[in-house]
Amino acid sequence: MSPPVIPPVIPPVIPPVIPPVIPPVIPVFDGHNDILLKLLRLPAEARDAAWLEGNGSGHLDLPRMQRGGFAGGFFAIYIPSPHNGVDYDTLMDTPPYDVALPDLIGAEAAQPTALAMAGILLRMERISGGAFRVCRSAAEVRAAVAAGTVAAIMHLEGAEPIGPDLDALHAFHAMGLRSLGPVWSRPTIFGHGVPFRFPGSPDTGPGLTDLGRALVRECNALGVMIDLSHLNEAGFNDVAALSDAPLVATHSNAHALTASTRNLTDRQLAMIADSNGMVGLNFATVFLRPDGRQSADMTWDPVLRHMDHLLERLGEDRLGFGSDFDGATVPQGIGDVAGLPALLDALRAHGYSEPLLQKLAHENWLALLDRTLK
DSSP states (O other), rough: OOOOOOOOOOOOOOOOOOOOOOOOOOOOOEEEEEEEEHHHSOOOOHHHHHHTTTOSSSOOOOOHHHTTTTTEEEEEOOOOOOOOOOOOHHHTTTTEEOOOOOOOOOOOHHHHHHHHHHHHHHHHHHEEEESEEEOOHHHHHHHHHTTTTTEEEEEEEEETTTTOOOOHHHHHHHHTEEEEEEEEEEBTTTBBBBEEESSSOOOOOOOOOOHHHHHHHHHHHHTEEBBOOBBOOOHHHHHHOOOSOEEEETTTOTTSSOOOSSBBHHHHHHHHTTTTTTEOOOOGGGGGGGGOOSSSSSHHHHHHHHHHHHHHHHOOSSSSEOBBBSSSSHOOOSSSSHHHHHHHHHHTTTTTOHHHHHIIIIIHHHHHHHOOOO
């Protein structure tokens, strides 16, 4: 009798484990931050470590920039107003609110602070070991981004350090200044800004002064970008009528969705689009939330709605990010600069394509600099 035939044991077919596709970190070029003010307020001996190593405060330092894919941006020199004892955090978390603007600050008072902040920015470059570069042209920005070096553009948020003769404009330009906002909300000798008011309209008063018109013409001649983010509507209109450069609002959102005086109306957005200009989405919660509150406890929905609205009005080549890091409360989903990939993931899940994300993250800002800087 033959032995029984035992069929061979066939091991089960185990499908190969396919690792999930993880999108690469997209470099982000940013329209506005206030790290210079944060560092200025630290003791001088603590600034280097806060920049190079981080001290757990605020939104920005070099290690977190590198983790978050922060490729560069506009670094603001801002002259703080004297503290008047008002609890702005509580006030702006309980709308409606109307924050009174501080008085004008003259150049003689503003210049020492501005020079100190310019010095901090240049020192950040010197001690970075080549990881950070202050750029003076669009070509330098592109070269830094391509090399993985954080590219910084020196920006004046409010032209208080510049006197009526405009001589200081040339001095700051020689130091690296390539972007300037005539006002930070409070009035200057050049024009009038919007107060922090919710709800409110950006149509809040007179526009540029004669000195402001001269400033715009000189900025055009030097190739210094003019930032419209804090100007009121009349000042915005004056710049649009005078300037030969694209209209740019580095950190502003859509007034149609959040009725803050700091946000842009659809008419203003159309003018920016017509000039082939640019808007950077501001991460500040008070300019994103439909209720105007400052609380960081919010979903992605307000961010997505503002992005959709701005894209519809501007087109996909004229929108980017203008975080206001270290100058504002930002949504908890972002948290700090290391949260930029989470923002891009939210936009990706919302249906934004990879080519569009590349444009929003950095390509649009770099193209705008090509059109603006001389």
